[in-house]
Amino acid sequence: MFEARLVSSGTLKKVLDAIKDLLNEASFDCSDTGIQLQAMDSSHVSLVSLSLRADGFDKYRCDRNLTMGMNLASMTKILKCANNDDTVTVKAQDDADCVTFVFESKKQEKISDYEMKLMNLDQEHLGIPETDFSCVIHMPSGEFSRICRDLSQFGESVIISCTKEGVRFSSSGDIGSANIKLAQTNNIDKEEETVSIDLQEPVTLTFACQYLNSFTKATPLSNRVSLSMSANVPLVVEYEIPDLGHIRYYLAPKIEEDEN
Amino acid sequence: MFEARLVSSGTLKKVLDAIKDLLNEASFDCSDTGIQLQAMDSSHVSLVSLSLRADGFDKYRCDRNLTMGMNLASMTKILKCANNDDTVTVKAQDDADCVTFVFESKKQEKISDYEMKLMNLDQEHLGIPETDFSCVIHMPSGEFSRICRDLSQFGESVIISCTKEGVRFSSSGDIGSANIKLAQTNNIDKEEETVSIDLQEPVTLTFACQYLNSFTKATPLSNRVSLSMSANVPLVVEYEIPDLGHIRYYLAPKIEEDEN
Amino acid sequence: MFEARLVSSGTLKKVLDAIKDLLNEASFDCSDTGIQLQAMDSSHVSLVSLSLRADGFDKYRCDRNLTMGMNLASMTKILKCANNDDTVTVKAQDDADCVTFVFESKKQEKISDYEMKLMNLDQEHLGIPETDFSCVIHMPSGEFSRICRDLSQFGESVIISCTKEGVRFSSSGDIGSANIKLAQTNNIDKEEETVSIDLQEPVTLTFACQYLNSFTKATPLSNRVSLSMSANVPLVVEYEIPDLGHIRYYLAPKIEEDEN
Numbered sequence: 001m002f003e004a005r006l007v008s009s010g011t012l013k014k015v016l017d018a019i020k021d022l023l024n025e026a027s028f029d030c031s032d033t034g035i036q037l038q039a040m041d042s043s044h045v046s047l048v049s050l051s052l053r054a055d056g057f058d059k060y061r062c063d064r065n066l067t068m069g070m071n072l073a074s075m076t077k078i079l080k081c082a083n084n085d086d087t088v089t090v091k092a093q094d095d096a097d098c099v100t101f102v103f104e105s106k107k108q109e110k111i112s113d114y115e116m117k118l119m120n121l122d123q124e125h126l127g128i129p130e131t132d133f134s135c136v137i138h139m140p141s142g143e144f145s146r147i148c149r150d151l152s153q154f155g156e157s158v159i160i161s162c163t164k165e166g167v168r169f170s171s172s173g174d175i176g177s178a179n180i181k182l183a184q185t186n187n188i189d190k191e192e193e194t195v196s197i198d199l200q201e202p203v204t205l206t207f208a209c210q211y212l213n214s215f216t217k218a219t220p221l222s223n224r225v226s227l228s229m230s231a232n233v234p235l236v237v238e239y240e241i242p243d244l245g246h247i248r249y250y251l252a253p254k255i256e257e258d259e260n
Numbered sequence: 261m262f263e264a265r266l267v268s269s270g271t272l273k274k275v276l277d278a279i280k281d282l283l284n285e286a287s288f289d290c291s292d293t294g295i296q297l298q299a300m301d302s303s304h305v306s307l308v309s310l311s312l313r314a315d316g317f318d319k320y321r322c323d324r325n326l327t328m329g330m331n332l333a334s335m336t337k338i339l340k341c342a343n344n345d346d347t348v349t350v351k352a353q354d355d356a357d358c359v360t361f362v363f364e365s366k367k368q369e370k371i372s373d374y375e376m377k378l379m380n381l382d383q384e385h386l387g388i389p390e391t392d393f394s395c396v397i398h399m400p401s402g403e404f405s406r407i408c409r410d411l412s413q414f415g416e417s418v419i420i421s422c423t424k425e426g427v428r429f430s431s432s433g434d435i436g437s438a439n440i441k442l443a444q445t446n447n448i449d450k451e452e453e454t455v456s457i458d459l460q461e462p463v464t465l466t467f468a469c470q471y472l473n474s475f476t477k478a479t480p481l482s483n484r485v486s487l488s489m490s491a492n493v494p495l496v497v498e499y500e501i502p503d504l505g506h507i508r509y510y511l512a513p514k515i516e517e518d519e520n
Numbered sequence: 521m522f523e524a525r526l527v528s529s530g531t532l533k534k535v536l537d538a539i540k541d542l543l544n545e546a547s548f549d550c551s552d553t554g555i556q557l558q559a560m561d562s563s564h565v566s567l568v569s570l571s572l573r574a575d576g577f578d579k580y581r582c583d584r585n586l587t588m589g590m591n592l593a594s595m596t597k598i599l600k601c602a603n604n605d606d607t608v609t610v611k612a613q614d615d616a617d618c619v620t621f622v623f624e625s626k627k628q629e630k631i632s633d634y635e636m637k638l639m640n641l642d643q644e645h646l647g648i649p650e651t652d653f654s655c656v657i658h659m660p661s662g663e664f665s666r667i668c669r670d671l672s673q674f675g676e677s678v679i680i681s682c683t684k685e686g687v688r689f690s691s692s693g694d695i696g697s698a699n700i701k702l703a704q705t706n707n708i709d710k711e712e713e714t715v716s717i718d719l720q721e722p723v724t725l726t727f728a729c730q731y732l733n734s735f736t737k738a739t740p741l742s743n744r745v746s747l748s749m750s751a752n753v754p755l756v757v758e759y760e761i762p763d764l765g766h767i768r769y770y771l772a773p774k775i776e777e778d779e780n
Contacts, residue, residue, distance in 0.1 A: 074435040081410040081438070098436065109443045109455065110403070112410075116436040143630070150601040150632075175594040176618065176636040178601070183629045195629065334695040341670040341698070358696065369703045369715065370663070372670075376696040 002030055002066050002092045005059035009103060010084035011221075011244065018218035018239070018247055019048055020072040022211075027121045030066040034245065038125060046211045047126065047234075047250040056244030058087075064094050069119035078114040092118075128250070133228040133236075135162045136198040139182065141225040141239060143195075145216035147180050152209035154178045157254055161204040162197060162229060171209070192223050203229045205253040212237070215249040262290055262326050262352045265319035269363060270344035271481075271504065278478035278499070278507055279308055280332040282471075287381045290326045294505065298385060306471045307386065307494075307510040316504030318347075324354050329379035338374040352378075388510070393488040393496075395422045396458040399442065401485040401499060403455075405476035407440050412469035414438045417514055421464040422457060422489060431469070452483050463489045465513040472497070475509040522550055522586050522612045525579035529623060530604035531741075531764065538738035538759070538767055539568055540592040542731075547641045550586045554765065558645060566731045567646065567754075567770040576764030578607075584614050589639035598634040612638075648770070653748040653756075655682045656718040659702065661745040661759060663715075665736035667700050672729035674698045677774060681724040682717060682749060691729070712743050723749045725773040732757070735769040 006012055019026060022041035029036045037050040054060040082088055082103040089102040096118065103112045147169050151158050155173035162168075166183040182195045218239040219225075228236040234250040241247065266272055279286060282301035289296045297310040314320040338361050342348055346363040356378065363372045407429050411418050415433035422428075426443040442455045478499040479485075488496040494510040501507065526532055539546060542561035549556045557570040574580040602608055602623040609622040616638065623632045667689050671678050675693035682688075686703040702715045738759040739745075748756040754770040761767065 071435075077413045077435060078438075080413070109445050110440065112438065112440040114414075114436060114438045153597045153601070154634075175591075175597060176634060178598075178632065178634045180630065180632040185629050331695075337673045337695060338698075340673070369705050370700065372698065372700040374674075374696060374698045 001061060001063050001094060002068075003059065003061045003089060004030075004035070004057045005087060005089040007058045007087050008084065009079065009082040009086045009088035011241070012088055013079050013082070013084070014218075014220045015050065015052070015241070015247070016072065016076060016079055018221055019050065020076060021214040021217045022046065022048055022249075023072055025069060025071050025119055025121055027123050028068045028070065030062050030068065032062045034060075040124075040126075041211070041214070045208070045251070046214070047128075049128065049248045049250070050245070051247075052241070052245040056241075059089070066092060066094065067123070068092060068099055069121035070099070070116065071119060074116055078116060081112060081114065131228075131230060131233055132200070133233075134200045134203045134230040135228075137162060137167055137195070137227040137229075138197075139167075139195045139225060139227070140193055141216070141219045141222055143182070144225050144227070145219045148209060148212040148216050151178055151180070152213055156209055157206050158209050158212060159204060159206045160227070160229065160235075161202075162199065163202045164197060164199045166195070167197065203231060205229055205231070205235065207235060207251055207253060211249075211251050215251075218247050218249075221247065261321060261323050261354060262328075263319065263321045263349060264290075264295070264317045265347060265349040267318045267347050268344065269339065269342040269346045269348035271501070272348055273339050273342070273344070274478075274480045275310065275312070275501070275507070276332065276336060276339055278481055279310065280336060281474040281477045282306065282308055282509075283332055285329060285331050285379055285381055287383050288328045288330065290322050290328065292322045294320075300384075300386075301471070301474070305468070305511070306474070307388075309388065309508045309510070310505070311507075312501070312505040316501075319349070326352060326354070327383070328352060328359055329381035330359070330376065331379060334376055338376060341372060341374065391488075391490060391493055392460070393493075394460045394463045394490040395488075397422060397427055397455070397487040397489075398457075399427075399455045399485060399487070400453055401476070401479045401482055403442070404485050404487070405479045408469060408472040408476050411438055411440070412473055416469055417466050418469050418472060419464060419466045420487070420489065420495075421462075422459065423462045424457060424459045426455070427457065463491060465489055465491070465495065467495060467511055467513060471509075471511050475511075478507050478509075481507065521581060521583050521614060523579065523581045523609060524550075524555070524577045525607060525609040527578045527607050528604065529599065529602040529606045529608035531761070532608055533599050533602070533604070534738075534740045535570065535572070535761070535767070536592065536596060536599055538741055539570065540596060541734040541737045542566065542568055542769075543592055545589060545591045545639055545641055547643050548588045548590065550582050550588065552582045554580075560644075560646075561731070561734070565728070565771070566734070567648075569648065569768045569770070570765070571767075572761070572765040576761075579609070586612060586614070587643070588612060588619055589641035590619070590636065591639060594636055598636060601632060601634065651748075651750060651753055652720070653718075653753075654720045654723045654750040655748075657682060657687055657715070657747040657749075658717075659687075659715045659745060659747070660713055661736070661739045661743055663702070664745050664747070665739045668729060668732040668736055671698055671700070672733055676729055677726050678729050678732060679724060679726045680747070680749065680755075681722070682719065683722045684717060684719045686715070687717065723751060725749055725751070725755065727755060727771055727773060731769075731771050735771075738767050738769075741767065 034054040035052040086103040091100045098117050101114045151171035155171040159170045169180045171178050184197050185195050215237045221241050222239040226238045234252045237249040239247050294314040295312040342363040349362040351360045358375050358377050361374045411431035415431040419430040429440045431438050444457050445455050475497045481501050482499040486498045494512045497509040499507050554574040555572040606623040611620045618635050618637050621634045671691035675691040679690040689700045691698050704717050705715050735757045741761050742759040746758045754772045757769040759767050
């Protein structure tokens with residue numbers, strides 16, 4: 001028996017929004033410690049890693065390890081039927097070929113259950129090596145999202161340059177060129193608006209806009225994002241999911257433009 | 261001479277929104293008691309019946325019975341030109357081939373008149389027999405609209421099951437199956453949120469989602485809706501139009517699925 | 521060196537919105553008195569004339585007269601990257617082939633610069649003779665915009681009739697006919713809602729809806745608009761840009777319908 005309950009279905013909707021741009025279907029690995037998902041995007045360029053801790057759920061029970069392959073478009077249709085303040089419970093039998101989503105309204109007068117067939121998906125678990133990064137940028141997630149969106153109007157790539165003074169995001173193309181500079185701001189009143197940089201050594205790397213824009217679909221999950229960069233290793237874009245876990249995206253830098 | 265005035269054109273816009281999904285054109289029958297409209301939808305499956313009482317208008321005069329055939333797309337274009345708080349007056353001469361809509365702003369500085377050609381439409385008046393229904397469900401109109409929209413994602417039909425405990429709406433299809441249960445709630449604080457059931461005997465009937473969704477275009481007219489059901493007779497979905505009249509939709513149950 | 525700064529980029533966005541419906545590209549003529557733009561729309565029917573005074577900018581410097589030809593679609597992409605409360609500075613070298621837009625956030629932590637190639641555009645400066653108009657109508661810009669939009673549903677032309685009692689806007693087509701009458705209202709409480717008419721003699725002229733609708737894209741710049749009309753000369757539709765300048769649109773009346 002597997003059963004996981006969240007008092008607010010809004011969080012689960014946001015988790016789904018954060019992955020469905022990159023993945024058409026996904027395997028959720030459930031154990032007594034929580035739910036894990038790890039997958040390459042459908043074009044096999046970037047990697048998504050989601051972790052939801054058992055203790056972050058309002059109720060959690062997992063008698064036996066279980067892998068649930070789900071079509072994310074179908075899951076989206078089902079979650080659209082929940083109000084954001086409905087309680088959501090995800091249920092499955094131990095050897096189930098289907099999963100049930102139960103939505104309960106606050107006053108319990110309305111109870112909806114949606115049963116969905118599970119899928120058998122090929123899985124390749126990728127070892128992700130721990131890395132010491134040359135720099136880690138912590139910044140408001142909305143600002144990062146805005147910058148990626150703005151720069152993708154100008155070119156297909158974004159160059160991210162990090163020094164101890166700040167971060168520069170650049171792009172160029174037919175229209176012209178664009179540069180956005182964020183200064184490091186450690187002493188600001190509102191901590192959530194801070195841009196802070198942990199720097200071992202300056203780094204300049206180039207990334208494909210398209211994937212960065214997909215990663216920023218996680219913005220509603222957290223008002224902060226961190227970007228971890230080192231030469232020749234994938235960028236890690238991480239969003240904490242408050243009290244529940246985190247989602248991380250990995251994207252290798254572009255080689256050619258890096259040498260310009 | 262026919263003349264009917266409403267202080268707020270918003271109500272007339274909502275009435276039009278409630279029928280234009282089902283009807284391309286419509287005959288409005290005007291007499292000294294008010295305005296009636298009765299028509300099969302364009303695919304001849306469901307029936308719309310609208311009644312606006314003379315005493316619900318701020319001014320009403322109808323010297324001779326009059327039938328005005330109107331193209332509803334043209335009428336929609338005209339009503340879009342009114343602000344919701346404009347006074348609207350509908351006028352026609354006794355043997356007119358056109359109707360005039362006059363919109364007046366609250367302060368009377370702006371007066372607009374729109375003249376539209378009338379149409380000759382075939383009319384078939386259908387006798388609707390009075391029925392004692394096995395059950396009548398009164399519920400919030402917004403909730404009914406939401407349920408129809410949610411379930412139509414899963415299949416083409418909705419099964420409505422009513423017992424004295426409550427109502428169950430179900431649908432199923434390729435994605436999976438969906439069940440929404442509403443408990444009867446007679447003692448709730450806010451009367452408008454109540455789900456109440458007048459039950460002679462339990463009923464389970466199947467209906468086409470597409471038509472139910474069209475009926476829910478009347479939702480802005482009223483925060484309540486009633487569903488009246490008996491085996492083998494059409495469902496009646498009724499919205500009261502406060503202080504003015506009502507709109508009723510009739511839809512026969514699907515036979516095949518009913519027997520499953 | 522050319523440099524012009526506005527504390528709020530919102531105004532520049534609105535100016536661009538007011539011209540990009542009519543023009544694909546435009547030459548901005550910069551001198552020490554300010555920035556001028558004058559151009560026929562791409563179908564060579566109407567004329568746009570924009571004037572931004574040097575003293576309306578928060579900082580303004582123009583060492584040598586400069587004409588900057590810009591692609592307005594590219595300029596729109598760049599201005600979309602500014603927040604409305606960002607400071608915007610437009611910069612160019614004296615013999616530059618490019619222009620730079622610099623956006624600074626209120627707290628200066630974020631500085632973005634966008635460089636765009638300039639274009640060489642053919643320019644034809646049209647002498648616009650000063651005219652004494654038979655009538656000048658001052659009215660709320662939102663009301664004018666609404667009327668143009670509403671009437672363009674009914675026909676391709678709008679007839680504007682002005683007498684000392686008020687203004688009438690009319691249109692007709694397949695659906696029927698429409699008339700909107702605005703009374704002159706000199707004594708109203710809110711001056712910005714006033715309709716006032718300076719009349720030498722009554723005028724009735726016919727104009728193409730399409731161009732009037734394009735002119736009303738300037739509505740966000742000002743809550744007032746003036747329409748200046750005389751028989752056989754172009755209508756002038758003018759919006760003041762508070763503390764900065766104005767934008768004027770010229771459109772010749774239609775001849776045929778004028779004679780009906």
